[in-house]
Amino acid sequence: MNIVVCCKAVPGLVTDLKIGTDGKAIQYQGQLLAINECDEYALEEALALKRSGGGQITAISMGNIKALDILYYALAKGADKAVRVDCESQDPRVASTVIAAALRKLDFDLVLTGTQSRDTLGGQVGIAAANLLGIPFAYAVVDVEARENHTVKVRKELGGGRYAEVELMLPALLCVQTGIQPLTFVPPARRIRARQQPVASFSLADLGLQSEQLTPRGYRFVGVRAPERAHQVELLHGSPQEIAAALLTKIQESL
Amino acid sequence: MSRDILVLVELADGKIESMTFQLLAIGRQLAAEMKVELVAAAIGHQLENVVEALQGHGTDRILVVDDPALTLTAGEVQAHVFAEVARQIEPRLVLVGYSLIGMELTPAIASKLGMNAFTNCVNVELRDGAVTVTRPLFDSTMHAQIALEESATAVVALQKGSAPATARSAKKAVVESITMDVKSIPSRSRVLEITEEPKGDVDLAKAEIIVAVGRGIGDKEKIHFTAELADALGATLACSRPVVDVGWLPRERQVGASGKSVAPKVYVACGISGAIQHLTGMRDSKRIIAINKDPNAPIFQVAHIGVVGDLFEIVPALTKAAQEAQTR
Numbered sequence: 001m002n003i004v005v006c007c008k009a010v011p012g013l014v015t016d017l018k019i020g021t022d023g024k025a026i027q028y029q030g031q032l033l034a035i036n037e038c039d040e041y042a043l044e045e046a047l048a049l050k051r052s053g054g055g056q057i058t059a060i061s062m063g064n065i066k067a068l069d070i071l072y073y074a075l076a077k078g079a080d081k082a083v084r085v086d087c088e089s090q091d092p093r094v095a096s097t098v099i100a101a102a103l104r105k106l107d108f109d110l111v112l113t114g115t116q117s118r119d120t121l122g123g124q125v126g127i128a129a130a131n132l133l134g135i136p137f138a139y140a141v142v143d144v145e146a147r148e149n150h151t152v153k154v155r156k157e158l159g160g161g162r163y164a165e166v167e168l169m170l171p172a173l174l175c176v177q178t179g180i181q182p183l184t185f186v187p188p189a190r191r192i193r194a195r196q197q198p199v200a201s202f203s204l205a206d207l208g209l210q211s212e213q214l215t216p217r218g219y220r221f222v223g224v225r226a227p228e229r230a231h232q233v234e235l236l237h238g239s240p241q242e243i244a245a246a247l248l249t250k251i252q253e254s255l
Numbered sequence: 256m257s258r259d260i261l262v263l264v265e266l267a268d269g270k271i272e273s274m275t276f277q278l279l280a281i282g283r284q285l286a287a288e289m290k291v292e293l294v295a296a297a298i299g300h301q302l303e304n305v306v307e308a309l310q311g312h313g314t315d316r317i318l319v320v321d322d323p324a325l326t327l328t329a330g331e332v333q334a335h336v337f338a339e340v341a342r343q344i345e346p347r348l349v350l351v352g353y354s355l356i357g358m359e360l361t362p363a364i365a366s367k368l369g370m371n372a373f374t375n376c377v378n379v380e381l382r383d384g385a386v387t388v389t390r391p392l393f394d395s396t397m398h399a400q401i402a403l404e405e406s407a408t409a410v411v412a413l414q415k416g417s418a419p420a421t422a423r424s425a426k427k428a429v430v431e432s433i434t435m436d437v438k439s440i441p442s443r444s445r446v447l448e449i450t451e452e453p454k455g456d457v458d459l460a461k462a463e464i465i466v467a468v469g470r471g472i473g474d475k476e477k478i479h480f481t482a483e484l485a486d487a488l489g490a491t492l493a494c495s496r497p498v499v500d501v502g503w504l505p506r507e508r509q510v511g512a513s514g515k516s517v518a519p520k521v522y523v524a525c526g527i528s529g530a531i532q533h534l535t536g537m538r539d540s541k542r543i544i545a546i547n548k549d550p551n552a553p554i555f556q557v558a559h560i561g562v563v564g565d566l567f568e569i570v571p572a573l574t575k576a577a578q579e580a581q582t583r
Binding site for chain 1: 267268329330331334354355356358359361362363365366367371372373374375377382385387390391392393394395396397398399400401402403404406407408409442443444445446447448449450451452463464488496497499500501502512513514515516520521523531541542544545551553555556557558559560561562563564568569571572573575576577580
């Protein structure tokens with residue numbers, strides 16, 4: 001089974017957030033990019049499926065040259081190929097159009113990705129791309145079983161401890177939940193070696209996309225700020241013993 | 256275009272999810288301000304009770320697609336049916352619950368309708384005449400406000416807890432049945448069965464005090480600090496998802512969107528940053544105490560009492576204080 005894993009390069013701590021001049025994106029100063037944790041679980045699931053059933057894994061990421069780092073990381077973890085799509089956009093509609101166009105260029109039976117990215121917290125691109133490709137999809141998948149008749153049987157969360165068992169004909173796209181497989185450690189030596197491997201690059205021209213498909217429309221950012229609190233939190237100060245005594249009183253009077 | 260507000264009804268086991276009533280409350284206020292109709296759409300089979308329960312929540316119309324083929328339905332087909340319903344009324348806004356089911360449907364519906372979708376929203380309101388949504392960014396440490404252009408339509412997926420359910424309305428909604436050839440909708444997936452997490456020994460829903468541990472504990476060997484606190488307080492030990500993902504505690508102790516929803520008298524969150532998936536499951540707790548070393552952790556957005564500090568100092572001190580209080 002050939003699997004494509006969509007992974008996003010996300011920043012760590014960000015500062016100096018402001019709205020871009022066109023009102024369509026948030027600009028910020030960010031630390032080094034890392035693979036989005038949810039997507040790393042998708043990669044682990046791809047590796048597990050490959051171990052049991054063979055096939056090839058392609059890691060794909062949309063972003064600027066800095067996204068290369070996470071593709072090398074995916075190669076070090078065991079992906080066979082890596083593709084970077086040279087496009088930066090925070091707009092889910094643009095991103096899903098670009099990812100769908102890139103997937104059309106790749107040979108796959110299954111697309112795996114996470115449930116959301118930690119930066120934009122949108123969780124839209126996977127399912128929207130599946131819809132554009134006309135392939136079946138499932139969200140919040142916690143178990144994948146490859147079957148012989150070119151289908152997969154998956155278990156997905158419905159919330160509140162309920163699950164659905166779903167059969168999907170391949171090709172299909174799955175957004176997997178964290179914890180679907182344990183995260184594995186990659187030795188530094190292997191990470192260094194992986195940087196020798198080639199990473200293919202798709203430009204937007206390669207994907208045949210027109211600029212109007214790549215323009216966010218219909219909205220603009222008007223504010224970015226620290227969240228309003230549901231109510232003001234009462235912060236306790238003092239030594240651990242003083243705090244403990246105060247907390248115990250608060251707990252007792254709540255019962 | 257009608258420019259109405261369409262609320263998509265979420266059902267679990269044939270019953271309306273509480274989230275749907277919050278959507279109706281928000282939709283009702285917006286519809287009044289925008290002088291448009293509030294429309295609810297329910298799809299499924301044998302929906303008589305659902306339609307009855309939707310009455311009295313301020314809707315002008317209730318659209319129903321009731322078909323045996325919608326009994327156990329894959330996401331593909333549900334998205335197709337909801338999108339068809341939306342096409343018939345051409346709404347300005349489609350409101351959906353930001354739930355696991357909502358997040359499977361929202362991107363597909365928006366993509367089919369060529370609409371923008373805004374997910375994970377904490378608010379949607381009219382602000383300076385523009386429909387404006389508020390949603391988190393960067394691990395929920397920041398909120399962005401996004402204004403829709405005058406002509407723009409959108410699907411908005413709202414977090415649970417975004418609005419309280421409001422008083423009942425005397426308005427009687429018109430119920431319209433929409434017939435659709437559901438069986439012939441192209442589908443390459445099917446739901447085989449719905450299952451429930453087997454009931455374990457832990458009943459989080461009944462606990463009066465919950466001590467919950469998050470990724471901040473850092474190590475399986477340190478879970479005992481929080482377990483001892485739970486013992487000393489007569490509390491039940493719970494956790495957030497990452498703790499289960501790495502195997503430090505079993506799934507039956509998980510609080511959050513995919514685990515249990517709880518509302519104890521006291522909820523002590525130790526080293527829990529407060530991802531929305533966790534907050535969804537515990538924000539209704541009567542008194543929330545958060546202990547976290549990061550003052551910007553989103554858990555402090557819902558906490559009543561906060562301690563910014565090292566949980567390995569605070570938790571043992573609290574355990575000791577509780578033990579001493581017991582013996583006195």
